[in-house]
Amino acid sequence: MFDFGLPAFFDVLAEPQRSELQKLARPKTYRDGEILHQPSDVADSMGWIESGALLFGKYLQEEGFHTLARLGPGHHFGEFSAFSSPLGETPLRRLAAVAEGRTVVNEIAAEDLRGLFTSDPEYLRAFHFVTTARLALLLELYDDARRLPARQRIINFLSLVERLMKDERLVTCTQADVSKMLGLSKVTVNQTLRALTERGVISVGYGTIKFEDAARLHAMTDRV
Amino acid sequence: MFDFGLPAFFDVLAEPQRSELQKLARPKTYRDGEILHQPSDVADSMGWIESGALLFGKYLQEEGFHTLARLGPGHHFGEFSAFSSPLGETPLRRLAAVAEGRTVVNEIAAEDLRGLFTSDPEYLRAFHFVTTARLALLLELYDDARRLPARQRIINFLSLVERLMKDERLVTCTQADVSKMLGLSKVTVNQTLRALTERGVISVGYGTIKFEDAARLHAMTDRV
Structure with a gap:
């Protein structure tokens, strides 16, 4: 999934929550092709893209790294690392993330977010809003891929x-x-x-x- | 998308929020093939399936109703009707919903949920958790459909x-x-x-x- 037209978390989030996150975040710069994380790494931070883009993908036997999604500025990832799992499991990255071009990512440690996310529903509202939009787009694309020329x-x-x-x-x-x-x-x-x-x-x-x-x-x- | 193995909202939701929703809900029974709503209808309630199943789909020029997703017991829909849109638009149903077999749905008016959803993040956590799981599954299925035999x-x-x-x-x-x-x-x-x-x-x-x-x-x- 690419982010054409999809709402981005950071654009959807209200004030003062936006400023709150900005205060907590540390910008980190990645060079083209640099790997942020691999599948099954422990997920201990969330991030949103300030500039550039990230490719999310997995490894295939034939071709190696294979892109499933490409996200640009404002889009987030890894927010699940700050939610406690019902079964108390350690959250793990599902996909690898790789920078496309020089990319700046605002990163926040999961432990700094837990309190915020459980006390103020605005963060979750914004996450849910953009995730639902991604799902609706993907449902249509998947259906088209199954049946249309x-x-x-x-x-x-x-x-x-x-x-x-x-x-x-x-x-x-x-x-x-x-x-x-x-x-x-x-x-x-x-x-x-x-x-x-x-x-x-x-x-x-x-x-x-x-x-x-x-x-x-x-x-x-x-x-x- | 069908619900094989996917976590359902009502199973993921913690207590006492589960009992809270149960108190507000009215069960409604639909017969096989009965239409709950059409695309572009005003969305003014959320529901979760008690028994039976719902088909969600759209209308195509060639075949008429076409199923995009099938959800069974515990799965929810229409929660977005209880969130205020950033632009203040009236929320509309995106897909048609049709009962498959005799189906009981627990329904709650959106206006009864707004207060709950803005004061207690647990509801949004559960929605976000299951929506993220749906998205992760669909991303893989879509990718496979594009490229594999x-x-x-x-x-x-x-x-x-x-x-x-x-x-x-x-x-x-x-x-x-x-x-x-x-x-x-x-x-x-x-x-x-x-x-x-x-x-x-x-x-x-x-x-x-x-x-x-x-x-x-x-x-x-x-x-x-």
């Missing part, structure tokens, strides 16, 4: 992103990002985006896609 | 479920459930389950799958 998946995906963006009409993403997100070849993505451009539905800039005719885009999905 | 997807899926179940070794699901969950034909699912049974990895009962050799199952996935 590539061209229709690209159209449905763009329509979902357009809705998530609300009043924004420009999304920062390359054709390679769309191709990674949907697991489709760059050639297929390029052909479909070109056809949509010719029909005046979108326009493609340098690293951006602009929605020119959202009503027409939605009419091209297979949704009612 | 059917047989490997079934093996990876069973291995994920086995891990979610922890000490439980028996999961209640039919071959048709697996086929719906993964969007694969029943023939393919049947062939793969039979091959796994012959190797002693699982055994298939009437509406159940039992994990006989979890280590071997995991070794057959494409994970490291």
Whole structure:
């Protein structure tokens, strides 16, 4: 999952909770390719991305590190490390995290967060809000991946992103990002985006896609 | 998404919050195929399933109602109706909900929950816990659907479920459930389950799958 159009924790969090976290956090800078943690490492901190991006993934027998999600500025991870598990287990990282380009992450030790998270529901409200949005997007993408041809998946995906963006009409993403997100070849993505451009539905800039005719885009999905 | 092995809100919620919700809830019985709500209906209640199951889906041009998720006892929906949106919008249902078989749902009006949810973080902790588990499962299933052949997807899926179940070794699901969950034909699912049974990895009962050799199952996935 990539973060196109998805709300980010730090943008959703209210004041004064935002300032509270900023006071507790220490910014840490990672260089491109640097590993923050590995699967099964003990999770003892949460973080949110200040600049740059993180890739979350796992290791496969064939290809080694394989990206499942890419998150950019404002997006968080590891908040579960500050919640006590019902069974009292030590929380572990599920995925590896690797910096993409020079990346600054604001990090807070889990022990500094426990008290906050159990006394003020605003933090959990913000976590739950963004996690629910991620889940809703992923549920649609998964369903499309199971049953639709590539061209229709690209159209449905763009329509979902357009809705998530609300009043924004420009999304920062390359054709390679769309191709990674949907697991489709760059050639297929390029052909479909070109056809949509010719029909005046979108326009493609340098690293951006602009929605020119959202009503027409939605009419091209297979949704009612 | 189906609920195999996923933790359910009502099981995860601590006491006395569980009893608190039970006091507020009114059980409502739906007959098979009865519609609870449609997409874009105003969301003014949350519910959790007491018995039976609910199908959540959307309407497609070709096939009409199309199931995206099936949730059973203990699982919740519509909790977002009790949170105030940052922009003050009226919360709307995203998906249609339909009863599968005779289904009893405990329902609570959103206005009765707002005060509780903003004063006690335990409710949000439980919502966030189960939503995060759903997201983690779906992220893996989506990734598998993008890149793997059917047989490997079934093996990876069973291995994920086995891990979610922890000490439980028996999961209640039919071959048709697996086929719906993964969007694969029943023939393919049947062939793969039979091959796994012959190797002693699982055994298939009437509406159940039992994990006989979890280590071997995991070794057959494409994970490291």
